[in-house]
Amino acid sequence: MAKSFLKIEQVEKSFTRGAMTNEVLKDISLEVREGEFVSIIGHSGCGKSTLLNIVAGLTQATKGVVFLEGKVVDEPGPDRAVVFQNHSLLPWLTAYENVALAVDKVFAKTKSRAERHEWTMRQIELVNMAHAKDRRPSEISGGMKQRIGIARALAMQPKVLLLDEPFGALDALTRTHLQDQVMQIQAELNNTVMMITHDVDEAVLLSDRIVMMTNGPSARIGEVLEVALARPRKRLELVSDRGYIAARAAVLKFLYERHRFVEAA
Numbered sequence: 001m002a003k004s005f006l007k008i009e010q011v012e013k014s015f016t017r018g019a020m021t022n023e024v025l026k027d028i029s030l031e032v033r034e035g036e037f038v039s040i041i042g043h044s045g046c047g048k049s050t051l052l053n054i055v056a057g058l059t060q061a062t063k064g065v066v067f068l069e070g071k072v073v074d075e076p077g078p079d080r081a082v083v084f085q086n087h088s089l090l091p092w093l094t095a096y097e098n099v100a101l102a103v104d105k106v107f108a109k110t111k112s113r114a115e116r117h118e119w120t121m122r123q124i125e126l127v128n129m130a131h132a133k134d135r136r137p138s139e140i141s142g143g144m145k146q147r148i149g150i151a152r153a154l155a156m157q158p159k160v161l162l163l164d165e166p167f168g169a170l171d172a173l174t175r176t177h178l179q180d181q182v183m184q185i186q187a188e189l190n191n192t193v194m195m196i197t198h199d200v201d202e203a204v205l206l207s208d209r210i211v212m213m214t215n216g217p218s219a220r221i222g223e224v225l226e227v228a229l230a231r232p233r234k235r236l237e238l239v240s241d242r243g244y245i246a247a248r249a250a251v252l253k254f255l256y257e258r259h260r261f262v263e264a265a
């Protein structure tokens with residue numbers, strides 16, 4: 001068995017306000033292999049972003065530990081890059097400058113100026129944005145902003161890429177293009193990815209495993225589905241693939257049954 005790369009060990013999280021305690025996550029344990037693409041799916045409010053933020057080091061777990069290559073995660077770091085749903089580019093900088101800022105921060109001591117420029121351009125080219133590199137965020141579309149956000153995250157050469165509904169705010173066609181691009185980039189760079197999504201097709205298309213969370217409060221991992229579809233994956237061919245159809249049905253069934261449970265509660 002491949003060695004564990006990212007390890008989430010018995011993580012719990014409660015938020016307390018005054019006398020009220022909201023127990024969000026309960027006993028979450030998960031191991032992610034290097035180069036693996038794992039999606040987290042679950043109903044709204046179950047704690048997916050909270051879990052991702054704990055792995056990012058942005059939120060502290062109430063109990064439990066996250067390890068990355070054996071080292072405890074307790075603060076944010078360049079080894080874990082996050083891409084949020086609402087692109088968080090600096091509006092006064094161009095697309096190039098937004099990526100270059102991250103590159104300069106991480107590689108100031110290890111790459112020369114010329115190397116940093118070359119590295120920045122490489123990331124921008126990876127997401128097909130070279131033509132718009134000198135435009136500011138207000139001058140490019142939502143999909144383009146998200147591509148620059150992904151380039152900026154990749155530019156830091158993180159050990160883990162954390163994607164919090166990265167395509168959630170995009171129209172269906174742009175979303176499709178970006179999913180394909182992320183699949184190509186992952187095939188090329190072998191990134192370890194943890195992605196939150198609400199989209200069952202997206203989860204099946206992109207993931208090696210899908211982690212399905214139960215409803216909150218005290219959400220747990222309900223099921224983990226192995227998506228054993230060969231790569232590269234082609235969406236049009238998958239539509240009629242039995243493995244794809246079965247995986248999709250398994251996730252839908254899980255979500256539907258959980259939803260029914262909420263309605264009945």
Ligand SMILES: Nc1ncnc2c1ncn2[C@@H]1O[C@H](COP(=O)(O)OP(=O)(O)OP(=O)(O)O)[C@@H](O)[C@H]1O
Nearest residue numbers: 015022024042043044045046047048049050051216
């Ligand atoms: N900083 C915080 N302080 C207090 N409560 C919080 C905080 N962050 C999240 N919560 C609560 O934790 C629960 C889980 O929120 P979270 O955003 O992780 O869910 P989610 O599954 O990502 O939701 P969605 O799919 O709608 O984005 C919610 O009840 C939310 O109100």
